[in-house]
Amino acid sequence: MKEEDNLLxxxxxxxxxxxLLSYSDSLLSWDQxxxxxxxxIESKSEQMSLLSSIIHKKLTSNELFNAVxxxxxxxxxxxxxxxMIERLYKDLLKSRKIPNDFVRELSKEQSLAVKAWxxxxxxxxxxxxxxxxxxxxxxxxKEANYIKLPGHxxxxxxxxxxxxxxxxxxxxxxxxxxxxxLELLNKIKSSEKxxxxxxxxxxxxxxxQIQKEFCDDVSLKIGLEKDRARIDFSxxxxxxxxxxxDVRITTNIRKKPLFSFGSTIHESGHALYxxxxxxxxxxxILGNAPSLGIHExxxxxxxxxxxxxxxxxxxxxxxxKDNFKINGGFEEWYKEVNFVSxxxxxxxxxxxxxxxHIILRFEIELGLMEGKIKVADLPKVWNQKMKELxxxxxxxxxxxxxxxxxxxxxxxxxxxxxxxxxxYAAQLYESLKEKFPKIEQDIESGDFSKVRxxxxxxxxxxxxxxSTEEIIKRACGEGLNPEKYISYLKEKYLKIYV
Numbered sequence: 430m431k432e433e434d435n436l437l438x439x440x441x442x443x444x445x446x447x448x449l450l451s452y453s454d455s456l457l458s459w460d461q462x463x464x465x466x467x468x469x470i471e472s473k474s475e476q477m478s479l480l481s482s483i484i485h486k487k488l489t490s491n492e493l494f495n496a497v498x499x500x501x502x503x504x505x506x507x508x509x510x511x512x513m514i515e516r517l518y519k520d521l522l523k524s525r526k527i528p529n530d531f532v533r534e535l536s537k538e539q540s541l542a543v544k545a546w547x548x549x550x551x552x553x554x555x556x557x558x559x560x561x562x563x564x565x566x567x568x569x570x571k572e573a574n575y576i577k578l579p580g581h582x583x584x585x586x587x588x589x590x591x592x593x594x595x596x597x598x599x600x601x602x603x604x605x606x607x608x609x610x611l612e613l614l615n616k617i618k619s620s621e622k623x624x625x626x627x628x629x630x631x632x633x634x635x636x637x638q639i640q641k642e643f644c645d646d647v648s649l650k651i652g653l654e655k656d657r658a659r660i661d662f663s664x665x666x667x668x669x670x671x672x673x674x675d676v677r678i679t680t681n682i683r684k685k686p687l688f689s690f691g692s693t694i695h696e697s698g699h700a701l702y703x704x705x706x707x708x709x710x711x712x713x714i715l716g717n718a719p720s721l722g723i724h725e726x727x728x729x730x731x732x733x734x735x736x737x738x739x740x741x742x743x744x745x746x747x748x749x750k751d752n753f754k755i756n757g758g759f760e761e762w763y764k765e766v767n768f769v770s771x772x773x774x775x776x777x778x779x780x781x782x783x784x785x786h787i788i789l790r791f792e793i794e795l796g797l798m799e800g801k802i803k804v805a806d807l808p809k810v811w812n813q814k815m816k817e818l819x820x821x822x823x824x825x826x827x828x829x830x831x832x833x834x835x836x837x838x839x840x841x842x843x844x845x846x847x848x849x850x851x852x853y854a855a856q857l858y859e860s861l862k863e864k865f866p867k868i869e870q871d872i873e874s875g876d877f878s879k880v881r882x883x884x885x886x887x888x889x890x891x892x893x894x895x896s897t898e899e900i901i902k903r904a905c906g907e908g909l910n911p912e913k914y915i916s917y918l919k920e921k922y923l924k925i926y927v
Contacts, residue, residue: 439492443492444517447487454480455669485527497518498518501514513713513715541561546834546837547837555831565836566804566841569841570582572585582798603784603791613923617769617781617927622925633754644690648700652881653697658677662679668699674704686749686753695731698727706718717893718893723897726857735877740870742762775832785819796810811829849909852910859905859917
């Protein structure tokens, strides 16, 4: 056997071990958010800390790194193997900059911070969470300085979620998006229909068990397979992959049915992406998404482009009307589904306000990393920005700075991917309609097969073989273009309101 064959075998085996261990870590995280007894948190945080340390040691071992370096310079390595080695080399360079002791410390603090966040949110008291968040901010600044990518300190964190994206590239796009969204909102809010709108139909009684049944139904309808995925419940809906053919999603049943329904569709979009990654790369780096932005595009695509649009509700409204005894017609229901109104809560926001919530978090994270915003001042800063951008008064910490779990997880740099995914989703939907001019007729009849196949062919099958930018260019004919999202919003909401 040639040396490169031995080295390639070693690299693939090492990746498989790392991925299998990562699945175990994901399962522990899932358990923490779903079924873990409250008093198990200390033991669970120790387990997760140890597992993170073991994974990091394997990932940063000299044996793996040296094998990858040799293969990178070997002319006989071609095709997917060459792409895998290049992707792995870049990841290893970054991982090797971070000391193992730091990884263990960060993992343990993240577990404790999540517990503190839950208590703080329940009691609406930011001070309970504050010391943990202060530690996490210091640790993430430390991590960014270990990685030390060019430009803004935040780049080192952002790149972990959206490879190749920088503050320098992203800021002008989000600034323009903010201006365009506020301009559109002014037009909507000045209309007579906006001033007289109400949620008459949505204010009814929506039985929780029936909501759950609809959540199960829609997840199956769009293609989630029960023998490869499961749905549970958590405070904050999420999706995680805990093994090959094993994806867990959670949702949350609330008074208004569109929250649970929309969350389930959203998380199912994530799950479908994970379940349709290339099987021949299930145990190597190419079996992942190239970024969270493209991953988020899949959840936002199903939640917004499909789940909030007219054809989808032409199919589902009769079922809703019969099961929930809705006293009204389709036109009224559809307007309420797309009801535009400032929301204090990001995950309850309408499409037009949504990205403003993300821009707010992006601006705060930049301030934290730059040292311009102190953790102790976050509630005040948050409330002020919410008033300026969204136009709402925050009354307590739970509906304000404590509403998201992400900072408890230490996920600084994550939030911008929601805006990126939202923009990508609009671009993908436009391309889908160009490919299949009658696709909305299929959706109206409850047939999502062409939608799934098109996403599989244009997004899912690539795994991480090509970059997010290249995936979007191939599928849409151009890269990131916020103008397409603004055009989609204008066409839809000005028709509803103006």
